[in-house]
Amino acid sequence: MASSKYPKQPEKSQATLGNTAARAGNNKGRSMPLSTPNLANTKSAAAPTKFSENTEHLQEINSIRKAPVGAQIKRVINLLFKRRDALTPDQINKECYVDVNGNKAVFDSLRNNPKVHYDGERFVYKSKHQLQTKTDLLQLIRTRPEGIAVVDLKDSYTAVIDDLQVLKGSGEIWLLSNFDSLEDIAYPNDPRASITVDDDLKQLFRGIELPRDMLDIERDLQKNGMKPATNTAKRRAAAEIHGMPPKPKTKKKKHEISKRTKLTNAHLPELFQTLRGPG
Numbered sequence: 001m002a003s004s005k006y007p008k009q010p011e012k013s014q015a016t017l018g019n020t021a022a023r024a025g026n027n028k029g030r031s032m033p034l035s036t037p038n039l040a041n042t043k044s045a046a047a048p049t050k051f052s053e054n055t056e057h058l059q060e061i062n063s064i065r066k067a068p069v070g071a072q073i074k075r076v077i078n079l080l081f082k083r084r085d086a087l088t089p090d091q092i093n094k095e096c097y098v099d100v101n102g103n104k105a106v107f108d109s110l111r112n113n114p115k116v117h118y119d120g121e122r123f124v125y126k127s128k129h130q131l132q133t134k135t136d137l138l139q140l141i142r143t144r145p146e147g148i149a150v151v152d153l154k155d156s157y158t159a160v161i162d163d164l165q166v167l168k169g170s171g172e173i174w175l176l177s178n179f180d181s182l183e184d185i186a187y188p189n190d191p192r193a194s195i196t197v198d199d200d201l202k203q204l205f206r207g208i209e210l211p212r213d214m215l216d217i218e219r220d221l222q223k224n225g226m227k228p229a230t231n232t233a234k235r236r237a238a239a240e241i242h243g244m245p246p247k248p249k250t251k252k253k254k255h256e257i258s259k260r261t262k263l264t265n266a267h268l269p270e271l272f273q274t275l276r277g278p279g
Contacts, residue, residue: 064096065097065102069103069106070109072098072103072106073109075096076096076110077113078096080123080125081155084124085124086124088121088122089101089107089123092123111123127157128153128155128156129152131153131156131160132157133157134166134167137156137163137164137167141167141173141187141188142190144187144188145187145188147185147187148185149184149185150164150183150186171189172189173187173188174187174188213232215232218230218232
């Protein structure tokens with residue numbers, strides 16, 4: 001009995017070990033699935049939103065909208081001047097962050113500003129003179145024989161200063177400085193223009209006697225803020241170095257204007273009404 005019982009136990013153990021080895025072999029052939037990271041989460045973690053930049057932008061908009069009305073109006077006018085287009089309140093808001101529709105004081109001030117035209121829907125910059133081309137500019141200057149300040153022309157259109165220089169270079173206008181205000185004045189250079197001259201000015205013109213020495217003339221020009229075209233002192237010094245005797249001073253003969261005289265101020269006829277005939 002005992003001898004037949006015990007030999008069966010090793011057989012059971014062998015079977016159990018064989019089943020275990022078989023299951024282990026099957027599991028060994030299988031690969032465990034690897035956990036893959038979430039690429040979307042990784043990407044967002046690598047490039048986080050810069051909250052500070054958004055905060056600075058919002059703070060800028062907030063500071064603009066809390067600024068005084070005058071500062072906001074100036075900002076809008078600068079935009080309209082630069083764009084030269086008619087813009088709606090929404091377009092203004094997007095470009096310079098001034099909420100025109102959201103601020104009644106800004107809206108009313110902008111609508112009534114002399115530099116702005118409002119047609120009920122859009123705002124556009126309004127210059128003092130409605131000019132668009134060089135031809136328009138020249139036509140306006142020719143209607144102002146007394147001159148027109150350049151400062152009043154600067155905001156007409158973007159190339160107006162360049163066009164003034166072109167007209168000056170072609171001899172169609174004069175650009176002269178006003179010594180009182182130090183501003184340039186544009187005058188038409190048109191001989192056909194008829195200009196009325198006051199009697200006081202005519203007497204002043206005829207009563208001025210020029211100095212006989214060029215040094216005195218140059219000195220007077222410099223006193224009045226003008227640069228002389230000549231340098232007599234330098235010329236005389238060079239002449240002495242090279243042994244050239246200076247020209248003797250001759251008494252200036254007073255010439256009266258006659259019909260033979262070449263008139264360079266023909267566009268001022270009232271100055272030459274008392275012309276003598278040839279002798």
